[in-house]
Amino acid sequence: MKDGFPRGQTAIVGAATYGMGEAPGFDSIDLAVQASVKALAQAGLTPADVDGLFVGLPQDFLSGLSLSEYLGIHPKVTDNNRTGGSAFLTHLFWAANALATGQCEVALIAYGSNQRSGAGKLVSSQKVPYFEAMYRPIMPVSAYALAASRHMHEFDTTPEQLAEVAVSARRWAQRNPDAFMREDLTIDDVLKARRVCDPLGVRDCCLVTDGAAAIVMTRADRAPDHARVPAYVLGAAAATSHMNISAMADLTVTAAAQSGPRAFAQAGYSPKDIDVVELYDAFTINTILFLEDLGFCPKGEGGRFVEGGRTAPGGVLPVNTNGGGLSCVHPGMYGLFTVVEAVEQLRASAGDRQVPNAKLALAHGNGGVLSSQVTAILGTRETL
Numbered sequence: 001m002k003d004g005f006p007r008g009q010t011a012i013v014g015a016a017t018y019g020m021g022e023a024p025g026f027d028s029i030d031l032a033v034q035a036s037v038k039a040l041a042q043a044g045l046t047p048a049d050v051d052g053l054f055v056g057l058p059q060d061f062l063s064g065l066s067l068s069e070y071l072g073i074h075p076k077v078t079d080n081n082r083t084g085g086s087a088f089l090t091h092l093f094w095a096a097n098a099l100a101t102g103q104c105e106v107a108l109i110a111y112g113s114n115q116r117s118g119a120g121k122l123v124s125s126q127k128v129p130y131f132e133a134m135y136r137p138i139m140p141v142s143a144y145a146l147a148a149s150r151h152m153h154e155f156d157t158t159p160e161q162l163a164e165v166a167v168s169a170r171r172w173a174q175r176n177p178d179a180f181m182r183e184d185l186t187i188d189d190v191l192k193a194r195r196v197c198d199p200l201g202v203r204d205c206c207l208v209t210d211g212a213a214a215i216v217m218t219r220a221d222r223a224p225d226h227a228r229v230p231a232y233v234l235g236a237a238a239a240t241s242h243m244n245i246s247a248m249a250d251l252t253v254t255a256a257a258q259s260g261p262r263a264f265a266q267a268g269y270s271p272k273d274i275d276v277v278e279l280y281d282a283f284t285i286n287t288i289l290f291l292e293d294l295g296f297c298p299k300g301e302g303g304r305f306v307e308g309g310r311t312a313p314g315g316v317l318p319v320n321t322n323g324g325g326l327s328c329v330h331p332g333m334y335g336l337f338t339v340v341e342a343v344e345q346l347r348a349s350a351g352d353r354q355v356p357n358a359k360l361a362l363a364h365g366n367g368g369v370l371s372s373q374v375t376a377i378l379g380t381r382e383t384l
Contacts, residue, residue: 005093005237005266006100008384011223011230014039014216015343020329021180023210024117028057031212032112033070039214043226045106047071052104052217054079054091058113058332067110077104084367085280086238088213088336089374093236095217105218109339112212113331132246138197141205141283143245143369145197148285150251152199154300157288159199161303163190165284166203166326168312173323175313175353180209181327204284206325206334213336215343220384229347231361232384235266235377245369252300255373256293256364263362264295267377271295274377275358276345277317278338280366281324287311290364291319294375318355321345335365335374342378359383 001007016038019031026034032055040046053075057063064080077098081090088111095107128139137143151157167187173179185203193201216226223230239255239262242248264270271294281287288302296317297305305311311319320326322341325334342361344350359382365374 009100010096013227014043035212035214052077052107054109083372085333086365086367086372086374089365107217110214144283157303162284169324169326173327179323179328206330211331235263237262238374259375260294263375338363
């Protein structure tokens with residue numbers, strides 16, 4: 001244990017996606033099952049081996065029970081925790097603890113959504129309080145637009161710098177055959193795109209897609225039996241700062257400033273050691289905020305940090321190497337996809353987007369309106 005976390009005692013031995021982009025004819029649970037079976041097969045396992053299940057489907061608040069029944073399993077541990085898009089990294093945190101303490105042997109974390117084919121538009125279930133509703137916000141984008149506006153006011157962040165985030169994500173997506181949007185994208189394209197909520201345009205906002213992801217975890221001593229290159233869980237920490245955007249103390253500082261340092265302390269590494277970064281980029285401002293709060297650059301420097309393709313292929317810090325929520329996939333909640341891509345990079349199975357010699361990866365989830373932040377540090381055997 002390090003800082004109360006079972007550092008390196010558990011590992012991810014399977015990680016898969018399914019139905020990326022559009023998957024007509026599938027319900028959300030169908031997609032989650034397909035990704036789950038695929039991830040389990042990578043580890044040489046079947047649903048019958050799963051005794052720890054962690055899931056949160058979009059419209060099913062008893063999805064732990066539903067997915068158990070669908071898979072025909074009777075898990076000892078079931079968790080349906082919901083903190084928005086960060087929930088699945090919270091699941092990783094609790095799965096690591098459950099495995100390390102012997103409460104289960106094989107943990108499955110899964111998510112699926114048919115948001116695009118089922119609804120065709122972004123639908124927020126968040127209840128807007130009266131004192132916000134009177135301003136008629138379009139949630140969640142209005143909340144993130146407030147954060148972007150404040151960051152621009154305080155630190156002279158520019159629309160061009162926000163656009164750099166979208167362009168870098170697209171350049172990674174162009175190397176990913178599973179990414180939903182792979183067309184060329186320029187800074188000018190982002191700036192001229194239809195406005196959604198000033199200062200954010202449509203290319204500053206995440207995709208609306210279908211898709212599913214799943215990971216399989218077990219104890220570190222069992223991991224080599226199930227994966228050629230396990231991704232060991234070195235640290236994981238969560239922090240919550242508010243529910244409603246009107247209660248956020250500082251629109252330019254998220255709770256990642258708390259979760260990140262704790263996860264790094266558990267892992268025994270610092271931001272300068274990380275080879276690849278997977279962030280929850282629901283909006284371009286997210287990437288800038290999280291790079292600052294997680295310690296990759298000083299507060300207020302995020303806009304300048306991403307200039308010149310520094311986070312794009314060939315840049316100094318590979319960020320969102322699958323294309324992220326901006327260009328790869330975003331089926332309502334993106335958190336678990338950050339973990340899957342981190343695992344892909346660590347096991348050197350990412351194809352044309354592979355970061356050479358990636359040994360340490362950071363995956364970060366965001367829930368609500370910058371409300372819940374969860375940071376995980378993963379590494380190869382060399383990092384233990």
